[in-house]
Amino acid sequence: MKFDINKIRSQFPILHQQVNGKPLVYFDNAATSQKPQVVIDAEVKYYNEINANIHRGVHHLSQVATDAYEESRIKIQKHINAKNSFEVLFTSGTTFGINLVANGFGQILKAGDEVIVSHLEHHSNIVPWQFACERSGATLKVIPMLQDGSLDMEAYQNLLTKNTKIVAVNHISNALGVVNPVKFIIEKAHQVGAAVLIDGAQATPHLKPDVQDLDCDFYVFSGHKIGGPTGTGILYGKEVWLNKLPPYQGGGEMIKEVTFEKTTYACLPHKFEAGTPNIAGGIVLGVAIDYLNEVGFDNIAAYEQELLDYGMQQLSKLEGIEFYGTTAEKASVISFNFKGIHPYDVGAIIDKLGIAVRTGHHCAQPIMNYFDIPGTIRASFAFYNTKEEIDAMIEALKKAQMMLQ
Structure with missing residues (x-):
C-alpha cells in the first residue's frame, strides 16, 4: 500500500469525532491503539x-x-x-x-x-x-x-x-x-x-x-x-x-x-x-x-519517525519543558513534564481542548522514582496521527501552561 495518510485516517472511524467541541487528537496509542474499520x-x-x-x-x-x-x-x-x-x-x-x-x-x-x-x-x-x-x-x-x-x-x-x-x-x-x-x-x-x-x-x-x-x-x-x-x-x-x-x-x-x-x-x-x-x-x-x-511496517516506521522528530522539535520550543528517555533509539513516544507543574493538571486541561495524552506513572513506578517525579505527560504517536495534530497539542499545552503557572 502506498502510504496515504488521508486514506489511512478515513479507515479509523473513531478519529472523526469531537471532544468538548474540539476535534479529537488521540495521542494515547501506547495505552491502546484505535481500530480500523476492517477489524471492526x-x-x-x-x-x-x-x-x-x-x-x-x-x-x-x-x-x-x-x-x-x-x-x-x-x-x-x-x-x-x-x-x-x-x-x-x-x-x-x-x-x-x-x-x-x-x-x-x-x-x-x-x-x-x-x-x-x-x-x-x-x-x-x-x-x-x-x-x-x-x-x-x-x-x-x-x-x-x-x-x-x-x-x-x-x-x-x-x-x-x-x-x-x-x-x-x-x-x-x-x-x-x-x-x-x-x-x-x-x-x-x-x-x-x-x-x-x-x-x-x-x-x-x-x-x-x-x-x-x-x-x-x-x-x-x-x-x-x-x-x-x-x-x-x-x-x-x-x-x-x-x-x-x-x-x-x-x-x-x-x-x-x-x-x-x-x-x-x-x-x-x-x-x-x-x-x-x-x-x-x-x-x-x-x-x-x-x-x-498491508500498510507496511517500513512505511509505519518511517512516518512515525517523522512524527517523533517533529514532535520533539516543536515541544523543545516550549519554556520549562523537561524530557525523559532521550536515547537515540526511540519509538514514537515522548515523555515530558513542565517544571513546577503536576502532569495530571496539564492532562486534565488539554483534554478539555480535545487532546488525549496519558499522565501518571504509566505502570512503571520504578522509572518515576529514579527521576524523583510523580509521573510524566506521555504523547504516543501512531501511523494515523498527523503533524497538524501535534500543532494542536502544542497550542493546548501553551494554554495549560498559562493557566497553571
Missing part, C-alpha cells in the same frame, strides 16, 4: 456468520470457526517468523503471557537461582517475577538504568552468573519509548545458559519482531495495541521451553486424558489453552496483523 467489520462478521465453539464440534459452524482460528495462528506464526505454529499461543494479552511463563518458572526455580528484570519494566513484567521468586526462593536482580533512559549494559553483564535462569526485559519501554538492545541482551543471557522473555507489547505496533533472528525463548504482545481487539494477545515460546513448563490452567482442551487418578496433558499449543478462548478475538487479531502488513 471482522468482529461483527464472526458473530453474524461463524459463532461456534472450536476444536470440539463435528458440525459445520464449529469446523468453520476452528479453521479460521487456526489460520489466524498461522498468520501470526509467519508474522513473527516462529518456526512452528504450535509455538504460538493465544492469550488474553501481554500480562497473561508473562504470568503464564513466570508461573511455570516459579515451579521449577529453586533457592539460589536468579531472575533478572530491568529498571525499565512495566509492572506486568516485575510483579509476576516477584511472585515466582517468593514461591521458589530465587533472587530477583535488576538491570539499572542510566540518566538518558537506556539500560546499563556493563552492569547487566556483571549481573549474569551461572545461577541466572531467566532474563525478562521489554523490547521498547512503554513509559519512555526507549528501544532496548534486546538481541545483545539475549546473546549474553544465553552464554550463561539463561532463558530470555521479551515483552513486545510496545514494540509490535512499530516493527515486525523476528523471533528466530532474535533467538529469544519467549516473546509476548497484546492485540489491542496493534489495532486488534482487547482481551487478545500472543505468547511465543520455543518448543523446548513450552514442553518444559507445566500448564498454567486446568480445564477443557488442555488435556489428553482425564481420570480421577491422573491427568495427562495435550500436545502444544493446547496444553496452555484451557477452556473456550476469545475465538472472535483470535480470528480478528489475524485481520489486524494483515492490515498492518
